[in-house]
Amino acid sequence: MNWMYLIKRIGQMLLTLWVVATILFFIFRLMPGNPLAAYIDPTFTKEQEEQLMRQFGLDKSLMEQYLIYIGNLFKGELGQSFFYKDSVSSIMMNVLPNTIYLMLFSFVIAYVVGILFGVLFAWYRGTKFEAIGLVATLITRSAPQFWVGMVLLAIFSFNFNWFPSGGVSGAGSEFATEWEKLTSLDFYKHMALPSITLIIYLLGLPLLLMRSNMLDVLGDTFVEMAKMRGLGKYRIMFKYGARNAALPVLTAMAVGIGYTIGGNVIIESVFSWPGIGRLLVNAVTASDYPLAQGAFLVIAGFMIFMNFIADLLYGLLDPKVSVGGGK
Amino acid sequence: MEQGNNDLIEVSDLKKWFYPKQSLIARKKNPLRAVDGVSFSIKKGSSIGIAGESGCGKTTTGKLLLKLHEATDGSFKFNGVELNEHLTREQMRDFRRKAQLMFQNPFEALNPRYTIYKSLEEPLIIHDLGTKEDRKSRIIEMLEQVHLKPVDSYLYKFPHQLSGGQLQRVVLARSLIVNPLFLVADEPVSMLDVSVRAGVLNLMREITEKMQLTTIYISHDLSLIKYLCDETVIMYLGSIVEKGPTDEILMRPKHPYTMALISAVPSTDPTIELKELNLKDSITSADNIPRGCKFQDRCPYAQEICLNLEPKLEYAGTNHTVACHFAEEIGGMKE
Amino acid sequence: EESVDNDQEEKDVVTDASPDRYLDTITILTRPQAAAPDEYETAMMIHDGLLELGLDVEVSAMPWEQLSDIVWYERDEWQITGWQMAARPERLDPDEFTYNLFHSGGIEDGYNFLGYNNPEYDAIAEAQRKEVDKEARAELVKEAQQIIADDATYHFTVHPNINIVYNSDVFVKDSITDMTGMGAHNIWTYTGAEPAGEEKDIILNSADNVQAINPFYISGSTDSWVTELVWDRVMRMNEDGLPEPWAAESVEWEDDSTVLVTLRDGMEWHDGNPVTAEDVKFSFDAPKTGEVPMYEPFVANIDNIEVLNDLELRFSLKEPWAAFETSSLAKLNIVPKHIWEPILEDLADKPENAESYQEEVPVGSGPYKFGSWKFQEEVVLDANKDHFNAPKMDRWIVRIISNMEAALGMIQNGEINFLATYMGDADLLSQEVEANDNLEMITSIDLGFNFFAVNHRLEPFNDLSFRKALQAIVDKEAITEIIWKGYATPADSVVAPSLEYWKNDSISIPSGGIDQAIEILSEAGYQWDEEGALLKPE
Amino acid sequence: MGSSLMDEPNVVKEQSNFSVTFKRSLRGVVDFFREDRFAMTGLIIYSVFILVAILAPVIAPYDPHEMVRINGQLQVNVGPNSNTYLGTTNMGRDVFSQLVYGARPAVLVGVSAAFMVVAIGTIIGLISGYFKGKIDTFLMRTTDVAFGIPFEPFVIVLVAFLGPSIWNIVLAMGLLLWRDTARVIRSQVLVVRERGFVESARVAGASHFRILFQHIAPNILPLALLYGSLAMGWAILTEAAISFLGFGDPSVVSWGYMLHDAFVSQALSRESYSWFVPPGICIMLVVMAGFYIGRGSEKILYPRLNQY
Amino acid sequence: MDLLTIKNLKIHYQLKNGVFKAVDGVDLEVKKGQTIGLVGESGCGKSTLVKGIMQVMSKNAFFADGDIEYNGESMLAMSESKRRGILWKEISMIPQASMDSMNPVYPVVDAFVEIMTLKGGKSKKEAILRAEELFELVGIDKSRIKDYPHQFSGGMKQRVAIALALCLDPKIIIADEPVTALDVIVQHQVLTMLNRLKNELDLTIILITHDISVVAQTCDDLAVMYAGKIAEKGSVLEVLRDPKHPYSMGLSNAFPDLLKNEKLISIEGSVPDLAHNIEGCRFVSRCPFAIDQCHTLEPVVTEYENNRSAACHRAPEYRDLQQLAEEASVWNKVTTT
């Protein structure tokens, strides 16, 4: 293990985070309008307004505010929501798990299925199976997510009533623990439609990536040699081909998780999924800056972290890197 | 301009270390000493060959001499001017005109989007040589020199429309079109088919002689070097282990590595049997160089001193130097 | 093409008009189509009308927060804006609408954001406030409505229909209460609805998040639904829109400014403590501490509260207040003193106030107890079977569904059984109800109303005849038919037709469309240039 | 010393060969399209939509905002018929006309986002990959930052602040989307700069500018164009998504706006498929066109495929 | 009897517009214990031939004609399962690029175990023992079987590849350019290894290369291939010393030798485009001795004593031609015409 390198990379990650946080701060502070507009009721007096400004630290100079903000970030404090009058981090903790469940669940399925079909499409390059499959993949990848989600809703929820149309669990369901929730059928029924929508969308990337990596690997000598040894088709396909082609896909996966968290906004809105994406949209609509800023920062932090992981994974998994020096 | 001696190139203790990219698994943290203290000089108009096993730093040396790499350390004088320091624009331009490189892979060396004409014209344009007409006539002249006739049928072709042998001729023409003094040819024929290889080699021999060019040939193939070069340098892991006139080196090698190298070259004569090599397997690489002689773990003659003291290049005859503590004994043994 | 020609014949066309007779571009503010399709479409209609009148017009759609920010804080900056007044129980009394909206006291920073200033009107608005005699007060209120119409103060569009759909497999039909101006979604329904089958949960939808469950702070409408059920009030508005005693056994006016309240015996907080007169006094005194800014205006007129015994207390008002029952007794939540007193004391010297305090488990005394709250998802309340008006159902669950299409789907597939808010296409809703045997719809006319406000401070809206012309353009009938598909009632006053007692039904407002507008403007001296652009009177 | 050339120091100004080079690389692009059926399909889709966008006023029978009246009768929620080919919206607007006009913002957003992506991404990638060292580090850290910013939320926030105009959406996308292009181009440049002909140009004494723009750039042009075409799809999808969430430009009839309009007007429940489906398909087609071109250019990216 | 017989084998590639005749009628007999070298210019179809024998052809390749017989049985006609049985068990192969010939994500022993358990009917334990044996045989410490491919040097990898080729005791080993791209010293090690194994294990080896010195040092027999056909065949000594085909003559001229001091002569021109039909001799465009007949009539293979054969119209006059061929000027003529 190269600790110095790890430390350097962590340093780089923190730097990136800091820059993003700074950009964010200035975006939110320098935009037009009164940041407290949504909050201040018509019945407020001038004094009350000023008191509020003080309360949120808005009476200080921009630089001071910035320093306080960064200082708070270090302490893990994201401020107070204007809207919910609660600390941003505790609000976020309510919804973050939901986003993560939905995302991970869809992700794992999408990647397993995607990789599988990527392998098959590469193996059967040039056949009808591939041509049709590829067109289908491109269609799913091109269709607007919200559109797909709404069509699925109309068909499977409203029309056939197979799946509930929104939320993470049935009305009034009570779970003693998160674990109980995660093991209940009800939860998966609720997750079905949003995750299908997400899977349909996510599927494309690992599939296409796997396919092209696989095509690359299939041209490699060791695959040809495996054929010459008279090994079976599936053995060659998976042990030789997929096993080697999957490495870049795994790195892509790490980055992809980060992206999906950020891109979940739409699915969460369509399916009333109480996640961080929807929280962000609501916060932006309500001009709840601290909340919007906090949600944004958490999403960004997650993405930056996943990029970092992807980088490390790449170093760990790529034989060329781990061979070091060798040609 | 005329210096006291008539060496065009003087290299002393030239080094190029590559620092590996960091990664989480720090398998190798040491710098890779691709060229590790190389000294030699080349007389004007003479040709010298650099041989050695793959990865010993031949190409890197060649690139250092063309300033395609910045040297880590050492000195490199061209025509008496020190080049291993920051050069002015003018100096650099001048050097670029006088020193040229011929690439190993002719299929790569020409911009696939340029016609042959354009590729050949480019150096002339860069160096502001001649009017358009001058340039054209110079191009035609060069193509004729490399025996690409009739010239017209080549001028406006694209690289992919030419065969490897033809391309390598174009590459040669391109490197010579600005009338350089110095040419580095890095494995100039290794990508070519045997049957056309000879043609290019002959051509190079003919032209460099005619133009009085100072040339460095880089190859792992000793038979080629023998065919082309007056002098030979044998490299091992970034250092020179032996150098001297080609015939001398091939006939009377003094370094155990050179010997192994020579006896490893297969002959086209089926009656000559393959000889056993006197060499051990190695674990040494350019980023993991031991104290003492770099060749110690492969050398069948290695002794205590070889593990501790790095041998210096020492004279072992006229113009013949070798870096081995036991050069005399081993060289003698052979005879 | 044809109609344009006709118009031009009527118009008074001048050539070489002086440049200062031209009007600036008029910008109509509206929420985007997504948020308020009807408002947006109405804005587009006004846009087209003004364009035809010969003005430069543009529609600027922006989110509510941004729009209200401009209208409230930059009172000189906007020209026309879409707006609406929502139905709230206390608005069943005409006081809020007649006084707050138009009294000149609110021009600077009050509800009179449009800057309407008419001393004659101010006098009437003040008088109705203090007039305790109901009949005399009704006369004053009607007079006020007439002035609002005559001055073309607001450009009313409609009272929307409130369409509430419930599942008749779940609820017994007659057990749903339709409350005047408020619709079937109200506390009477939630306490009175009887189960028709196995299902004992009321599951309803809300488009907005629950922001807080706090008796001292109600931020969004969904918050108010919850607080209404968890906390009791001294009085409640009944289904006819009149206040009636709720937690009180009786409310007696001893004179114009003294009220004796007797509480019901045996009420208990959800934590088991008894509800006493001290709690009530605390609830009405708390806003005066400064920690509960939201409720301050509703106790400002209370001089003092005297606790007579555990169940009786006397309110003394600073001056007569006709709307005291509605605006104060039926508005403030009764909160447990034993819980909130320490909290308020603790907050006294902190910058935060009670509004930002969230109890872990909110404790009230109302018909429902707090069950659970899943953020952005749902709030569950359990029936308080010990309540004097105990619900017939077991639980009340509000699901947050921001998506109307989804809500409509869910009432059909049974995920919800009570469609409490529906802002979508009413036509569609009634079709679906038609198609589903188990769905029933209750339609009522909203107490609230939609309108466009013009800025009376600015040209050309400071000119009554221009405002009148605009009234003619805002064709309420067409708006009702096209935009609301008939699921609304044209509005002409701040008082809804359902409040028959207060409503002045002899109001007339020009509605002749573009032709009448041209006529009005021509009479007032407006002219047009040869390209059809409107010119101010000289 | 003294070549015949040196005797006549007749300096001729170098004529810019860039246009020639560019034409040649364009020719390569054209050949590529001609050879690959996938890419060709993509190109045709693009062309059709661009054409529709240009000719929108000619093709569309109504103004997209106009409430259609036939014989004085307002056409609300009617199905497809000979007057309104795809029926009307709940406000009586012609869906077909909206669809046709919708091609305009799509092309506008797509092309301008693609342009920004290609221009910014290519320049950053080129410079970063070519010069290495500090410049590279700086640019790559900047790219890291761009990669650390979630795309859709960023667009939403920026649009919410700058106002819901289509140009702000494009701007927001342009501010971020270049990141992928820059990275890919950089790694491609790292490869190309080591190729023989680039080194040979260096030996010949070519300037950085010449090497960058004459030798390297033409070789990454196809890649840049590929990313441009992908970005085009992305941009259109994003615009649709942003509109769908209600942050779109309310004055511009885009496909995203149409879907949004259909959605809030509950076209789905009303089963007005002729309103709801076509904009989705249009978006899909345009995005897919980008992918098609991408799939075609596999041959450029993976030359080994040509062997099979 | 011949172990492997290739009869008039034609392997063509299907192109978009037409076929590319990479192997166009090759006859070759391989006897047990024989080491036969196959030399030829790049693109003459050597690898295609090997892939044809190993039955792993590109998708667009097909057998146009001819047959491959193993032990007298047609490999093209036999069942898939039988054919798979022959692969590696009977005929195995040493690839050119040994560095990429093994799955990089598994230790090398995995390939041994895989092939021996799947096809050799051995248990895992036995397979590992056998692998260790083979490692010793090719001169690598057996402790290294658990290493990953990238942990070996180039020469070692090539030796591991040889060991792998030996693990099922095949009768025939095909080595497709086993030493190209290797350093002379490593090349030397590999060639000596092959020589040793050939003698110790009585292997039949088909060695493919473009380097006649490699063949000269390892093989008994030599077949010179030109543009999809065998130009000349015979014992190494005879073909190199006493070539009957002008191409063979030219080939020895073009090879530099450390021990000889003569001027190199190249064969100018290039191989004809195999996508087109070729009339006459394939070498005609580069042959300094071409006569009219060569342009129109394809030369037939003529057998000579000592199992030699050549396909040239002027083969009968080969002694005269050999003398002429030593003159550079003779070969240079071709370029200018």
Ligand SMILES: Nc1ncnc2c1ncn2[C@@H]1O[C@H](COP(=O)(O)OP(=O)(O)OP(=O)(O)O)[C@@H](O)[C@H]1O
């Ligand atoms: N740009 C570079 N970065 C890092 N290491 C390099 C670089 N170029 C060369 N090396 C390393 O330097 C060493 C010497 O390489 P060089 O190319 O000079 O060898 P060579 O003698 O030319 O080998 P070959 O015969 O294979 O061409 C090798 O270990 C190589 O991996």
Ligand SMILES: Nc1ncnc2c1ncn2[C@@H]1O[C@H](COP(=O)(O)OP(=O)(O)OP(=O)(O)O)[C@@H](O)[C@H]1O
């Ligand atoms: N899949 C293919 N489709 C079309 N042509 C092919 C295919 N594979 C090989 N070829 C062509 O067939 C000819 C023979 O190829 P082959 O690989 O057998 O040559 P080779 O003698 O092994 O050459 P080298 O010495 O370069 O390895 C070449 O011209 C090659 O371009």
Ligand SMILES: [Mg+2]
């Ligand atoms: Mg090299």
Ligand SMILES: [Mg+2]
């Ligand atoms: Mg081959």
